[in-house]
Amino acid sequence: MNISSDIQVWIAAALTLMIFSFLYKDNPFYKFAEHLFVGVSAAYWMVQGFWATLMPNLFGKIYPPMVEFAFPGFAGNDPEPLHIIPLIFGLLLLTRLIPPIATVSRLAMGLVIGFAAGTNLTRYLASDFVGQIDHTMVSLIDMSSGSFSLGGTINNLVLVSGVIAGLIYFFFSAEHKGVVGKVSRYGIWVLMVSFGAAFGYTVMARVSLLTGRMAFLLFDWLGLRGGA
Amino acid sequence: MSNMLEKVGTLDRRFIYIFIALAVIIPLLAQLEFPVKPSPIVDAIFDHIDAMPPGSKLILTADYGPSTVPENQPMFEAVARHALHKGLKLYVLTIWATGPPMIEDMKEAVIDVDFPNMVEGTDWINLGYKAGNQGVINSAFSNFRQAFPTDINGANIDDVPMMDGIERLADFDMIVAIGSGFPGVKEWIQFGGDPSDVPMAGGVTAVEAPLLYPYYPSQLLGLMGGLQGAAEYEAALVAAYPQFEPTSTQAIKNMGPQTVAHIVIIIFIILGNISYLAGDRKSKLGGGQA
Numbered sequence: 054m055n056i057s058s059d060i061q062v063w064i065a066a067a068l069t070l071m072i073f074s075f076l077y078k079d080n081p082f083y084k085f086a087e088h089l090f091v092g093v094s095a096a097y098w099m100v101q102g103f104w105a106t107l108m109p110n111l112f113g114k115i116y117p118p119m120v121e122f123a124f125p126g127f128a129g130n131d132p133e134p135l136h137i138i139p140l141i142f143g144l145l146l147l148t149r150l151i152p153p154i155a156t157v158s159r160l161a162m163g164l165v166i167g168f169a170a171g172t173n174l175t176r177y178l179a180s181d182f183v184g185q186i187d188h189t190m191v192s193l194i195d196m197s198s199g200s201f202s203l204g205g206t207i208n209n210l211v212l213v214s215g216v217i218a219g220l221i222y223f224f225f226s227a228e229h230k231g232v233v234g235k236v237s238r239y240g241i242w243v244l245m246v247s248f249g250a251a252f253g254y255t256v257m258a259r260v261s262l263l264t265g266r267m268a269f270l271l272f273d274w275l276g277l278r279g280g281a
Numbered sequence: 282m283s284n285m286l287e288k289v290g291t292l293d294r295r296f297i298y299i300f301i302a303l304a305v306i307i308p309l310l311a312q313l314e315f316p317v318k319p320s321p322i323v324d325a326i327f328d329h330i331d332a333m334p335p336g337s338k339l340i341l342t343a344d345y346g347p348s349t350v351p352e353n354q355p356m357f358e359a360v361a362r363h364a365l366h367k368g369l370k371l372y373v374l375t376i377w378a379t380g381p382p383m384i385e386d387m388k389e390a391v392i393d394v395d396f397p398n399m400v401e402g403t404d405w406i407n408l409g410y411k412a413g414n415q416g417v418i419n420s421a422f423s424n425f426r427q428a429f430p431t432d433i434n435g436a437n438i439d440d441v442p443m444m445d446g447i448e449r450l451a452d453f454d455m456i457v458a459i460g461s462g463f464p465g466v467k468e469w470i471q472f473g474g475d476p477s478d479v480p481m482a483g484g485v486t487a488v489e490a491p492l493l494y495p496y497y498p499s500q501l502l503g504l505m506g507g508l509q510g511a512a513e514y515e516a517a518l519v520a521a522y523p524q525f526e527p528t529s530t531q532a533i534k535n536m537g538p539q540t541v542a543h544i545v546i547i548i549f550i551i552l553g554n555i556s557y558l559a560g561d562r563k564s565k566l567g568g569g570q571a
Contacts, residue, residue, distance in 0.1 A: 258488045
């Protein structure tokens with residue numbers, strides 16, 4: 054056993070234990086760690102926003118010499134006055150903080166929403182909607198490797214029947230009776246299996262994170278043998 | 282017996298926490314390891330990178346933060362190690378504000394240890410964090426230099442030798458996105474891999490993996506899902522290049538506790554269901570009293 058003498062490790066270990074203490078019940082140590090996390094996160098994002106966005110993407114474009122001390126790569130760049138437009142829109146967003154002129158912020162917000170919606174719509178349509186439909190149109194008899202593949206055929210049958218049954222389950226224009234009812238029932242099974250897989254993966258993720266924290270406490274902090 | 286089973290159903294949840302903690306701690310201390318065999322979906326990534334000729338350009342992203350390090354960092358490091366060993370040009374970047382420290386950790390664990398002679402700017406480059414979520418990918422698709430005008434040190438990428446010939450995303454040979462949420466692998470598929478036709482692979486947390494399987498194999502040539510996916514990539518890497526065994530078995534080691542914890546959870550689920558059924562049967566026999 055070789056306990057760490059690094060103050061950072063001790064702080065991290067103490068905060069980890071404070072968060073774990075919630076498993077017993079809510080307590081002031083947990084609250085302290087939780088609030089500290091929120092505060093530090095907010096500060097981190099603020100600093101990142103300034104140095105990774107405002108400095109290189111705004112000030113560095115409008116007046117490059119202003120950021121040369123931090124971004125030597127901007128030295129010699131020509132100013133791009135058009136970037137004053139995003140500066141104005143950025144300032145408009147802040148008018149939300151001044152109630153009498155808060156409405157003006159909608160101009161900037163509208164631009165943000167319009168751009169995001171327009172960009173996302175085309176890509177979602179191409180990659181998720183059309184792309185996914187395209188990839189569901191597979192041959193039910195898998196001969197892709199040049200000969201008959203039983204595994205591939207079963208895969209394709211499950212894929213195609215699962216998609217069709219899942220869609221029929223959400224098709225409410227026809228009563229779920231007879232053939233439609235049976236296919237819909239199969240659709241429920243498909244959905245349940247997928248929910249089960251998702252839940253299993255979630256459990257796996259949480260245990261992985263617990264393992265990571267435990268490895269930190271046991272090896273990095275307490276210095277016990279081993280090491281993951 | 283019946284009473285005992287019913288008591289299991291009302292067991293204080295804190296006892297379950299203790300069992301799970303022990304299921305993780307004991308295998309960790311005992312260094313319990315299980316054999317890991319790469320699955321086809323992970324092997325596809327390994328084989329693709331392994332077959333790329335030296336000098337090929339590979340983008341590796343670190344779109345995650347400290348909260349998912351146990352899952353994402355091993356896959357990030359294993360892919361970086363593999364790419365550098367094969368002589369690929371490695372372009373590391375992130376669209377998560379929490380990504381830069383992850384890249385720094387990778388540098389310390391992989392480049393400084395296994396590839397100390399690799400030169401930043403010639404063999405690999407850290408392009409750092411750029412804000413804008415999928416907008417950054419969209420911008421890089423048409424004009425990579427505009428999206429990433431400087432590297433992490435603020436140097437102009439026009440002065441970086443390994444940026445020669447790169448104007449847009451399609452100039453790269455592969456994208457490997459490691460992520461844990463939004464923006465992440467899905468956005469790289471939608472705004473990067475799909476429109477540019479650059480082969481793409483992903484590595485995600487287990488929570489996210491089921492959402493990304495539909496993209497395999499057409500839009501994603503492979504996917505590493507959670508710690509298991511990372512362990513499988515490490516297993517493939519170590520099997521092909523045994524010299525990395527001392528440094529690239531982080532996820533394989535963590536799969537021991539993972540497996541034991543899963544067994545404990547399965548046992549509790551079975552006991553819980555038996556207890557429920559026993560209670561249900563008793564209430565029916567007792568005239569429906571719950």
